[in-house]
Amino acid sequence: MTVTSKSIIEDIKKKNPNINRVIFTGCGASMADLYPGYYFVAHESKKMLSAIMQANEFNYDTPKDVGENTIVITASLGGTTPESIAATKHARELGAHVVTLSHDESSPIVKEAEYQLIHGFEKDYANKTAKMTLALNLAVEIVNQFEGYEYYDEAQTAFNGLFDLINHEANMVTPAAEEFAEKYKDDKTIYVLGSGATAGAAYSTASFLFMEMQWITAPTIHSGEFFHGPFELALKDTPYLLFVNDGPTRHLDARALEFMQRFDAKITVIDAKDHNLASIASNNVIDYFNPMLITGVMRVYAEKLSEARKHPLTQRRYMWKLENY
Amino acid sequence: MTVTSKSIIEDIKKKNPNINRVIFTGCGASMADLYPGYYFVAHESKKMLSAIMQANEFNYDTPKDVGENTIVITASLGGTTPESIAATKHARELGAHVVTLSHDESSPIVKEAEYQLIHGFEKDYANKTAKMTLALNLAVEIVNQFEGYEYYDEAQTAFNGLFDLINHEANMVTPAAEEFAEKYKDDKTIYVLGSGATAGAAYSTASFLFMEMQWITAPTIHSGEFFHGPFELALKDTPYLLFVNDGPTRHLDARALEFMQRFDAKITVIDAKDHNLASIASNNVIDYFNPMLITGVMRVYAEKLSEARKHPLTQRRYMWKLENY
Numbered sequence: 001m002t003v004t005s006k007s008i009i010e011d012i013k014k015k016n017p018n019i020n021r022v023i024f025t026g027c028g029a030s031m032a033d034l035y036p037g038y039y040f041v042a043h044e045s046k047k048m049l050s051a052i053m054q055a056n057e058f059n060y061d062t063p064k065d066v067g068e069n070t071i072v073i074t075a076s077l078g079g080t081t082p083e084s085i086a087a088t089k090h091a092r093e094l095g096a097h098v099v100t101l102s103h104d105e106s107s108p109i110v111k112e113a114e115y116q117l118i119h120g121f122e123k124d125y126a127n128k129t130a131k132m133t134l135a136l137n138l139a140v141e142i143v144n145q146f147e148g149y150e151y152y153d154e155a156q157t158a159f160n161g162l163f164d165l166i167n168h169e170a171n172m173v174t175p176a177a178e179e180f181a182e183k184y185k186d187d188k189t190i191y192v193l194g195s196g197a198t199a200g201a202a203y204s205t206a207s208f209l210f211m212e213m214q215w216i217t218a219p220t221i222h223s224g225e226f227f228h229g230p231f232e233l234a235l236k237d238t239p240y241l242l243f244v245n246d247g248p249t250r251h252l253d254a255r256a257l258e259f260m261q262r263f264d265a266k267i268t269v270i271d272a273k274d275h276n277l278a279s280i281a282s283n284n285v286i287d288y289f290n291p292m293l294i295t296g297v298m299r300v301y302a303e304k305l306s307e308a309r310k311h312p313l314t315q316r317r318y319m320w321k322l323e324n325y
Numbered sequence: 326m327t328v329t330s331k332s333i334i335e336d337i338k339k340k341n342p343n344i345n346r347v348i349f350t351g352c353g354a355s356m357a358d359l360y361p362g363y364y365f366v367a368h369e370s371k372k373m374l375s376a377i378m379q380a381n382e383f384n385y386d387t388p389k390d391v392g393e394n395t396i397v398i399t400a401s402l403g404g405t406t407p408e409s410i411a412a413t414k415h416a417r418e419l420g421a422h423v424v425t426l427s428h429d430e431s432s433p434i435v436k437e438a439e440y441q442l443i444h445g446f447e448k449d450y451a452n453k454t455a456k457m458t459l460a461l462n463l464a465v466e467i468v469n470q471f472e473g474y475e476y477y478d479e480a481q482t483a484f485n486g487l488f489d490l491i492n493h494e495a496n497m498v499t500p501a502a503e504e505f506a507e508k509y510k511d512d513k514t515i516y517v518l519g520s521g522a523t524a525g526a527a528y529s530t531a532s533f534l535f536m537e538m539q540w541i542t543a544p545t546i547h548s549g550e551f552f553h554g555p556f557e558l559a560l561k562d563t564p565y566l567l568f569v570n571d572g573p574t575r576h577l578d579a580r581a582l583e584f585m586q587r588f589d590a591k592i593t594v595i596d597a598k599d600h601n602l603a604s605i606a607s608n609n610v611i612d613y614f615n616p617m618l619i620t621g622v623m624r625v626y627a628e629k630l631s632e633a634r635k636h637p638l639t640q641r642r643y644m645w646k647l648e649n650y
Binding site for chain 2: 020027028029031042043044045046047048049050051054055056057060061063064065081083189195196206207208211212213215217218219220221222224225227228229230231232233234247248249251252255258259262287316317318319325
């Protein structure tokens with residue numbers, strides 16, 4: 001039988017029907033990829049304690065009572081991130097049920113976990129969001145199997161249509177991505193905004209695509225927080241990248257956009273509505289599918305920026321070079 | 326009878342002994358001030374669902390099942406933040422028990438809440454952390470009264486000593502704060518790092534003291550996340566401000582410091598150990614008291630920076646000036 005999110009959660013439920021906590025933990029982009037799963041549980045569950053934690057914070061300051069009633073979901077793209085491997089081991093030692101998401105089936109993190117879901121990455125733009133999609137999928141299974149999720153079928157419809165939509169939309173945005181790259185290629189700072197389930201994708205874009213991979217300073221700003229401080233930096237030509245959700249928090253994003261426009265800032269918007277998210281996702285579930293679509297499309301923007309700046313996305317000063325830190 | 330965190334939670338428990346969820350919600354610095362309370366519940370509670378949410382995200386994308394079994398804690402310094410007032414009303418309409426923290430007893434948010442705790446601010450450095458301290462105090466009462474907290478007495482000892490310690494330490498740091506101000510006054514970007522219960526204080530310092538009040542670009546970086554991307558920007562003289570906890574996540578902060586030193590970055594450290602946090606807080610509770618001590622001391626650094634830059638902390642482009650946004 002193929003192992004799926006569904007079969008894994010069924011198996012855990014057979015062993016322990018009293019699961020009452022879900023912790024999502026990882027490092028960097030892999031932690032950010034868990035955010036939509038966390039956001040789903042935090043919004044839809046009526047009985048699960050939930051948290052998303054940096055893996056080393058989980059290791060050094062583990063919440064009390066993590067144990068047999070806890071599901072811990074860890075992730076590492078290459079499967080070799082030491083803190084995430086340690087978190088996987090630590091969670092198992094505490095008796096938790098540990099599922100890991102990795103691109104490499106023979107990696108150390110996969111060996112340490114009780115359950116593994118191996119995902120794609122290189123194949124196409126949709127696969128750039130495979131880890132994120134699996135994290136959400138696990139979250140939906142957890143809530144549905146342990147307490148029931150009214151919109152489970154609608155969520156499955158959205159999952160079924162997601163990858164084709166991402167690839168279709170990513171292939172449409174080349175001109176917009178080139179325009180973005182040309183406009184932002186000399187910027188030393190880009191502010192990245194998002195809200196709702198997409199807050200993790202904003203963090204990931206700022207911290208990893210921009211800071212790690214392009215060496216551009218990039219604060220992440222929650223769209224709702226913009227008005228409570230960071231908007232003081234909005235001037236003519238201040239460079240912003242704004243993710244706009246189709247779903248309940250759309251107002252927060254749109255309000256930030258209006259303010260930026262009012263002061264003639266330099267603005268690029270990636271809007272899930274422009275990319276037809278509603279064609280696959282009903283109103284009841286659309287919220288949670290924004291980050292995958294936006295991340296898939298954003299990848300094209302990042303590639304074009306990298307080309308315009310002649311700075312490969314794979315270029316590092318320290319990662320893969322230094323051995324001890 | 327004086328209303329205290331303790332009496333409020335006792336009253337809620339009398340009305341409903343089945344509380345199973347705590348949500349902390351606010352905007353900007355007031356949301357960040359709730360973080361230590363959230364962090365406490367997330368780490369110490371075995372049965373409470375907990376979350377910290379931007380107030381407008383709470384308003385537009387409210388978690389399912391918020392109601393009579395939920396305590397919602399809101400905060401607004403001046404008590405007039407529209408989204409936080411709306412969150413307070415919204416939570417009450419859903420039947421939740423709502424406690425608000427404000428500096429102004431006659432403010433709109435205070436009128437909307439069922440329970441109010443009015444706190445100081447101007448008096449001294451300790452009072453700059455009064456809201457944060459009350460949020461933690463409420464969190465300790467919630468966990469202790471609903472499920473028991475083994476180290477309750479040790480936490481009370483720390484609360485009792487906290488304000489004197491903050492004022493004592495804040496009054497000692499003038500020379501260090503002046504040195505910081507002189508060194509950083511021309512920087513356009515400062516990266517702010519912290520971990521554990523102090524992650525909210527790092528966010529607050531970066532987003533509000535620096536971005537809002539000094540118009541300096543300031544990404545917040547979790548000390549554990551530093552190594553998974555943002556450290557690629559660490560070069561000679563890159564400006565960092567690092568909060569170092571005395572407690573379980575100290576290793577994360579110290580590891581970031583070592584890396585910055587290795588590449589000769591420009592580093593300022595505010596270390597709770599230098600400021601004698603262990604003199605009031607036992608190992609079992611010390612974690613949660615770092616953000617108050619560090620925030621109190623940091624205020625002196627911010628004031629000195631403001632003076633060196635001749636940019637008052639009260640100067641705004643938009644807040645208090647624009648009426649519609």
